[in-house]
Amino acid sequence: MMAESIPGGHYTLVRNPKFYLASEGLPYLDKVIFSVNPNGNTEQKDLQKGSLDALWSPGLSELKEYQRLKDYTLIYPLTYTGFEALYFNFHNSVLASHLEVRQAMSMAVDQQAIIAGALNGLGSPSCIDHSASYHPGFDPGAPCPIFDLTAANKLLDDSGWVKGQDGVRTKGGERLEFEYSTNVTSVLDNRVTIESIIQRDFQQIGIKLDIQNYSASTFFGPFLTGGRASPPSVAVAGRYDIAEFETGWNYDPDDSALLSCDQISPKGFNINFYCNHALDALYKQELSTVDPGLRQQVFQQIHSIYLNVLPFIVLFSTSSVFFSLAHKGTHNYLPGPFTDTHNIAEWWCDGGKC
Numbered sequence: 001m002m003a004e005s006i007p008g009g010h011y012t013l014v015r016n017p018k019f020y021l022a023s024e025g026l027p028y029l030d031k032v033i034f035s036v037n038p039n040g041n042t043e044q045k046d047l048q049k050g051s052l053d054a055l056w057s058p059g060l061s062e063l064k065e066y067q068r069l070k071d072y073t074l075i076y077p078l079t080y081t082g083f084e085a086l087y088f089n090f091h092n093s094v095l096a097s098h099l100e101v102r103q104a105m106s107m108a109v110d111q112q113a114i115i116a117g118a119l120n121g122l123g124s125p126s127c128i129d130h131s132a133s134y135h136p137g138f139d140p141g142a143p144c145p146i147f148d149l150t151a152a153n154k155l156l157d158d159s160g161w162v163k164g165q166d167g168v169r170t171k172g173g174e175r176l177e178f179e180y181s182t183n184v185t186s187v188l189d190n191r192v193t194i195e196s197i198i199q200r201d202f203q204q205i206g207i208k209l210d211i212q213n214y215s216a217s218t219f220f221g222p223f224l225t226g227g228r229a230s231p232p233s234v235a236v237a238g239r240y241d242i243a244e245f246e247t248g249w250n251y252d253p254d255d256s257a258l259l260s261c262d263q264i265s266p267k268g269f270n271i272n273f274y275c276n277h278a279l280d281a282l283y284k285q286e287l288s289t290v291d292p293g294l295r296q297q298v299f300q301q302i303h304s305i306y307l308n309v310l311p312f313i314v315l316f317s318t319s320s321v322f323f324s325l326a327h328k329g330t331h332n333y334l335p336g337p338f339t340d341t342h343n344i345a346e347w348w349c350d351g352g353k354c
């Protein structure tokens with residue numbers, strides 16, 4: 001129960017005597033204090049002093065520092081539902097009309113380099129929107145694109161896209177130059193590195209990416225939902241052509257909100273502005289059956305469309321990216337896929353006090 005609320009400071013919760021498992025001695029702890037760190041600049045000091053008992057989802061850039069903390073244990077969630085992807089704005093006529101361009105891009109994404117270089121070895125390779133947490137949903141046999149710059153170049157050559165003196169391909173007055181944007185968060189603070197890896201590899205196949213990033217409020221607000229795209233001949237700053245961000249589903253694997261025709265912005269968050277009625281029919285099927293086996297078959301058909309049409313390209317599964325820390329002597333702190341407090345009633349500490 002909330003005992004004290006200091007906005008921007010801390011929130012104190014105390015034991016609820018009416019908790020449904022109170023007769024079993026739960027919650028174990030009499031009090032839990034949640035500290036607020038609005039500026040994100042005191043965590044390292046608090047950890048070095050040992051004044052924090054647990055920290056949920058710190059940034060990847062400080063991973064090595066966290067690993068050196070002798071009094072803390074790094075904890076990775078057993079399940080996580082998120083995935084990071086590149087999304088294409090189908091208001092951009094070049095991206096929308098040329099499947100071979102999206103295919104070449106999918107072959108130019110080096111997932112291993114991203115995971116090893118930008119994510120410090122964390123994250124998991126994936127090409128679909130359902131992580132291994134989902135049954136039904138997860139499809140270990142999905143035919144993922146293979147990183148192959150030679151094949152990507154050949155595909156674009158065979159499709160008539162010619163490299164100019166600046167190395168950028170053109171065809172019929174259309175140019176393969178796009179704005180590429182994301183928002184940099186405190187958790188996935190290595191997105192700038194991810195962008196540089198993708199920009200480098202796309203350049204090798206004759207595709208130029210102009211990087212321009214935004215705050216979360218702008219990025220997920222007017223920038224994506226407005227859907228203003230660059231013209232076919234040139235990339236324009238402030239336009240949304242290709243965007244990178246993380247998405248995740250809830251306890252149910254339903255992913256119909258992603259690309260349903262009736263979810264196109266501003267009605268929903270289909271910020272691809274992509275409509276496929278065959279996909280809509282499959283969404284209705286997976287939503288109308290409770291049989292896991294049948295539902296899995298439908299999800300595999302949905303994944304097949306994703307991987308053949310490529311309205312987006314999955315970069316990696318964010319499982320193991322969102323690690324947490326627990327002070328030694330703090331027990332049963334087990335972050336779940338959506339929060340670190342799902343089993344807060346079972347937390348306990350050596351000596352009865354953390």
